[in-house]
Amino acid sequence: MSELGSAPAWPPAGCALVTGGSRGIGAAIARALAQEGWPVAVNYNGSAQAAAEVVSAIEAAGGRAVALQGDVADPQVPELVFAQAEERLGVPVLALVNNAGITRDNLAPSLTDEEWDAVIATNLTGAFRFTRRALKGMMRARVGRIVNIASVSALRANPGQANYAAAKAGLVQFTRTVAVEVARRGVTVNAVAPGFIATDMTSELIGPDLLAAIPARRAGNVEEVAACVRFLVSRQASYVTGAVLTVDGGLGA
Secondary structure (H helix, E strand, C coil): CCCCCCCCCCCCCCEEEECCCCCHHHHHHHHHHHHCCCCEEEEECCCHHHHHHHHHHHHHCCCCEEEEECCCCCCCHHHHHHHHHHHHHCCCEEEEEECCCCCCCECHHHCCHHHHHHHHHHHHHHHHHHHHHHHHHHHHHCCEEEEEECCHHHCCCCCCEHHHHHHHHHHHHHHHHHHHHHHHHCEEEEEEEECCECCCCCCCCCCHHHHHHCCCCCCECHHHHHHHHHHHHCHHHCCCCCCEEEECCCCCC
16 A cells, blocks of 8 residues: 555644635635644634635535634734634644735835735744744644745736735745754645636726736636645645746746
């Protein structure tokens, strides 16, 4: 029997935590991981009703989920969210998806300190703090999956998004570095870099000119991103770490 075939059952005795899990890509990821058997903690900041709907959908399908409020930019939130997730679901967090993100688009000459700081704090520093907290339990258990949601903006220029691009590019290199640091402990760290995905955040951006620039000639959908995360969190992806998987219809090729 192969090593894969003789491996322990998956998922392990833990839960998954998805930041920014109430809408769009995050909600699709939460549902996808629940379908794989993970109890899921759905983190949200201001969308309590949307988070409750995600939890209800997971429970209606036979899964387990809880909604946990917390602004990922707040330094105190990671410890609070992890404690609540592990108390309410009864198992440690062994899969983390750093999905929470915001945009404050502006051309660099006009970009304010507040616009810069807000995006860096949420999209990069928040992911760092949640990852740091997650690694404590994962390294102890010698198993874990971390997936960071980056962006095609980390890989190609997108005028008006200097703050967002810097945060997402930093997230890519953060992913690669941490992956190397913890590889011996059974923990994988990867990134998914979506292109233009049809969500509330992108609804005003996707038009004919943009679609013409995408080799696939269409926007992606949230389920396509969630499927990639689902694979990276799976047992079959145990030898994949430090990778950046683009989901962009060829935009960054």
